[in-house]
Amino acid sequence: MAGISTLHLNPNPSLKFNHQIHTSLNQKNQLFSILPSPRKIKRRNGGNLGICAVCATHSFDVVVVGAGIIGLSIARDLLLRSNLSVAVVDAAVPCSGATGAGQGYLWMVHKTPGTEVWDLAMRSRKLWELLADNVQDQGFDPLETLGWKKTGSLLIGRAEAELNQLKRRVQELSKAGVRAEYLSHDDLANKEPELGINQQSGAAFLPDDCQLDAYRTMAFIEKGNRLFKTLGRYAEFYRDPAVHFIRSNGKGKIDGIKTQKNTLYGRKATIIAAGCWTGSLMDKLLQDSHIVLHVPIKPRKGFLLNLENFDNLDIRHGLMEAGYVDHQKSVISESEGVDLDRNEALSVSMTVTRDACGNLLIGSSRQFAGFNTELDTFIVDRIWERAQQFFPALKEFSVKNLSEQMNVRIGLRPYMPDGKPVIGPAPGIPNLFLASGHEGGGLSMALGTAEMVTDMVLDNPLQLDCKPFSVEGRCC
Ligand SMILES: Cc1cc2nc3c(=O)[nH]c(=O)nc-3n(C[C@H](O)[C@H](O)[C@H](O)COP(=O)(O)OP(=O)(O)OC[C@H]3O[C@@H](n4cnc5c(N)ncnc54)[C@H](O)[C@@H]3O)c2cc1C
Numbered sequence: 001m002a003g004i005s006t007l008h009l010n011p012n013p014s015l016k017f018n019h020q021i022h023t024s025l026n027q028k029n030q031l032f033s034i035l036p037s038p039r040k041i042k043r044r045n046g047g048n049l050g051i052c053a054v055c056a057t058h059s060f061d062v063v064v065v066g067a068g069i070i071g072l073s074i075a076r077d078l079l080l081r082s083n084l085s086v087a088v089v090d091a092a093v094p095c096s097g098a099t100g101a102g103q104g105y106l107w108m109v110h111k112t113p114g115t116e117v118w119d120l121a122m123r124s125r126k127l128w129e130l131l132a133d134n135v136q137d138q139g140f141d142p143l144e145t146l147g148w149k150k151t152g153s154l155l156i157g158r159a160e161a162e163l164n165q166l167k168r169r170v171q172e173l174s175k176a177g178v179r180a181e182y183l184s185h186d187d188l189a190n191k192e193p194e195l196g197i198n199q200q201s202g203a204a205f206l207p208d209d210c211q212l213d214a215y216r217t218m219a220f221i222e223k224g225n226r227l228f229k230t231l232g233r234y235a236e237f238y239r240d241p242a243v244h245f246i247r248s249n250g251k252g253k254i255d256g257i258k259t260q261k262n263t264l265y266g267r268k269a270t271i272i273a274a275g276c277w278t279g280s281l282m283d284k285l286l287q288d289s290h291i292v293l294h295v296p297i298k299p300r301k302g303f304l305l306n307l308e309n310f311d312n313l314d315i316r317h318g319l320m321e322a323g324y325v326d327h328q329k330s331v332i333s334e335s336e337g338v339d340l341d342r343n344e345a346l347s348v349s350m351t352v353t354r355d356a357c358g359n360l361l362i363g364s365s366r367q368f369a370g371f372n373t374e375l376d377t378f379i380v381d382r383i384w385e386r387a388q389q390f391f392p393a394l395k396e397f398s399v400k401n402l403s404e405q406m407n408v409r410i411g412l413r414p415y416m417p418d419g420k421p422v423i424g425p426a427p428g429i430p431n432l433f434l435a436s437g438h439e440g441g442g443l444s445m446a447l448g449t450a451e452m453v454t455d456m457v458l459d460n461p462l463q464l465d466c467k468p469f470s471v472e473g474r475c476c
Contacts, residue, residue: 147213
């Protein structure tokens with residue numbers, strides 16, 4: 001659309017990464033104090049793994065490929081709950097993938113009790129809450145540290161059929177042990193006075209739902225992981241894409257990863273957590289072997305509008321339209337003859353939050369457009385129009401006259417056709433694990449995923465049934 005070329009585009013939000021680390025986390029001790037006592041952490045590998053990251057061979061217990069929220073959370077959990085040494089490899093930097101576009105809600109309101117994803121999200125939510133409590137107990141502010149806010153969430157319906165669904169949803173959520181309340185029109189209008197709604201409107205309200213800030217949280221996790229560098233247990237290899245598996249015997253066992261610049265042995269495990277690139281990366285890593293493992297993860301492009309210093313809308317909770325539930329679930333089966341890379345069908349549904357810096361975040365779109373991350377102003381306009389339908393106050397503004405204040409975050413969600421992430425050992429390939437395919441819920445499912453992977457690597461009993469997420473039977 002003409003006129004919005006002056007938008008402050010931010011398709012690679014890592015540009016802001018250093019700044020955000022600086023402003024949100026500047027006290028090293030803050031992180032150390034919530035880690036186990038240093039005495040309990042054994043020194044490994046001579047203690048200087050993080051120093052040389054150029055053209056060399058390094059040995060670790062575990063190599064994690066991908067430094068998004070999933071990869072960094074796995075590294076964190078391994079470092080905290082074992083004595084293993086861990087390397088993290090990324091083709092770029094943290095937050096350059098889908099994680100950097102994430103809106104940050106960890107809500108249960110749009111998830112369905114009784115599903116496997118529900119169980120994983122509930123476990124993760126508990127772990128996120130424990131982490132936020134831990135930060136608080138150490139005398140630090142979870143808002144400053146993680147962008148943590150308990151805003152509650154509202155799933156809003158505007159038609160009779162939707163309201164009936166919302167009432168059923170509230171019953172199911174309550175039965176599943178989550179505090180949930182159905183709000184009729186008047187109650188909803190009291191909770192969110194700026195919503196433009198008619199009498200045919202209502203909402204499911206979850207007062208305990210929380211959100212975080214992806215940048216602050218990633219900076220927190222990264223900084224915590226780096227404290228293990230001096231103990232010889234952690235190293236990062238950023239801007240260094242994985243290119244080959246290391247396989248030292250003929251039995252298919254994976255011994256690590258060759259990157260563009262380094263050879264990284266992973267004695268115990270190699271974990272692929274490369275988001276939407278996991279499928280294409282696995283094809284590449286296995287191309288010279290006889291092993292066939294097709295991981296059907298596809299990129300699902302999404303836009304999020306970030307309005308800085310925008311005080312013209314007063315929102316008091318996290319908001320999402322009821323249509324989001326189907327918008328997220330809608331799956332297109334390749335077996336139906338649809339080429340997902342070519343199918344650009346666009347869907348847009350309203351999600352609005354205010355982040356820890358006070359920015360208004362408005363989402364979001366979904367579309368299959370391959371690995372393309374270009375800005376499309378048509379989509380920006382559709383998201384804005386959708387938000388205007390819910391908030392009449394926004395009708396006074398156009399995308400054009402907000403161009404100075406608006407960043408557009410663009411990310412590729414890792415989409416699995418059956419709607420569930422892939423977490424677990426790769427069948428027939430000893431020492432190799434996958435952890436990817438969280439689509440629009442990677443932030444909310446990260447800590448449960450990390451716990452599951454760590455327990456698998458350590459051969460611990462699992463907190464959840466991992467079968468629904470298994471690689472076997474879903475990737476062939
Ligand atoms: C607009 C939008 C809003 C969202 N909002 C939310 C939300 O509110 N709540 C929520 O829970 N989720 C949300 N999500 C989804 C969430 O962001 C993702 O599910 C999550 O970030 C996926 O994390 P990941 O670590 O698997 O992938 P990524 O963050 O994409 O990380 C994968 C990493 O792998 C690296 N990589 C790729 N190839 C290689 C290679 N060859 N070698 C080494 N590294 C490689 C990449 O550089 C990248 O850093 C949203 C997503 C979008 C797009």
